Amino acid sequence: MKWKQAIKDFALYSQLERGLSLHTIKAYKGDLQKLEKWLEENQMNDLPVSISQDNLRTYVYELAKTVQARSQARAISSLKAFFEYLILERYREDQPMALIEAPKTGRKLPDTLSTTEIDLLINSIDRSTPEGERNRAMLETLYACGLRVSELITLKISDLFFNEGFLKVTGKGDKQRFVPIGTYTIEIIELYKNEVRIHVPVKPNHSDTLFLNRRGAGLTRAMIFHVTKQQAVKAGIKKSISPHTFRHSFATHLLENGADLRSIQMMLGHESITTTEIYMHVDRAHLSKVMQKHHPRA
Template sequence: MNWKQAVKDFGIYMQLERGLSLNTIKAYKRDLNKLIYWLEENKIEESPSIVNQDTLRSYIYALAKSVQPRSQARSISSLKAFFEFLILERYREDQPMELIETPKIGRKLPDTLSTKEIDALINSIDRSTLEGERNRVILETLYACGLRVSELITLKISDLFFDEGFLKVTGKGDKQRFVPIGSYTMKIINTYKNEVRVHIPVKSDHTDTLFLNRRGAGLTRAMIFHIIKQQAIKAGIEKTISPHTFRHSFATHLLENGADLRSIQMMLGHESITTTEIYMHVDRVHLAKVINEHHPRA
């Protein structure tokens, strides 16, 4: 078995058997291709079925010199998953990554925006154009529903269950969940759909896509990043922000206003409550206030 075929088969397995998203699979493949490039560069001719622990350890040491611990940890995780696949398919019997330790990276606290900063961002949008109206609704939806950027750009008109007050969201691994949506956000989405989107010549394969570009196709992740970056500059916000910043802000503001972690977990689509618990560390002032106001011994 050669590396190219092994990586291809691994990708198919991760999609069909594990149900992972295409973006996640691409990340796995990128990590594996880095190893392949390193092997070729160092003229090491070891196939996936015979590459040994010493070779992989040398690669990880080389990787550590050029990437941050978080990226190094992700690469190790990708390699472990790849070799587990080879064992499962009986291409090899051992796990060569077994004794290679993952670097300790700790938890990075998410950046957030205040409600004033979010208002400033949205108010900085030029609403005199169709694109401006669309961009305003995009930012409002990101913040109101805590969506991932991939969930936003794949949102469909048929996913709008406004009579019930929910959006149907397709998250990581094509897992679906219903996210509650407020009356204000429903109103502006309807306005965009009925007064803005109708003026765009829609491509045949995007008739159900909610947010469209000027050519009638779906928006890309890169376009959403660009929109947010440009509006941050206009609003005079110096923080480095991304679509995920709105998701972090959504969760943080819910927590600050008394929402419980379990509800936030369900709305964010986190598989584990430990992922949601990171928001407990964001606003220490708020947590201290909760203790002082509600604990009987405060």
């Protein structure tokens, strides 16, 4: 089996059998295609079923010279997953990546906005235009519900259970969860839905899509990033932020105000509590500031 076919089959397996997101699959394919290109450039004829641990170790060593530790760690993870697939499909019996360890990357604390900064950013939106009302509803939803940008753009009108106070969210691997939503955000979404969206000429395939562009189609990730960056500049916020910053802020503010980690995990849709535990580091920093400010022995 040649590399192109093996990569194609692995991508299909990752999507259909493992339910991975298209973003993750794209990263997998990119990492494997880099290995294939490196083999070609070095005139190596190794196939996926026969490539040796020594050649893979050499590749990882060369890769480390050109990319940061985090990218190297991801590439190693992609290669390990690929060869696990080959073992599962009985193309190989060994795991050639077994003894190749990823570099220590550390865990970068997520950037967050204060509640004041969030209010400043959202209040800077020009609500005199239909796009302004839509953007306000989008950013409020990102922060109020802690959504990923991919979850926001796939949100449907039929996912709104406002009488019960919940959204139905489709996350990674098409896994669904119910996330609480407050009355303030409900009112903002209803305003957008009833006074802005109702006047948009909706494309046939987007009749149930909540957030639409002016042509009646769904929004892209790039459009959400653009809106976020644009409003941050307009509000005079110097931090480098993205739509994901609202999700980080959502979790951090919940934790700072006494929410338990397990509930935050469920709302964020994290499979493992260890993913959510990164917010404990943010919270410890907050608690340290509180102690320094208020304790007589600080």
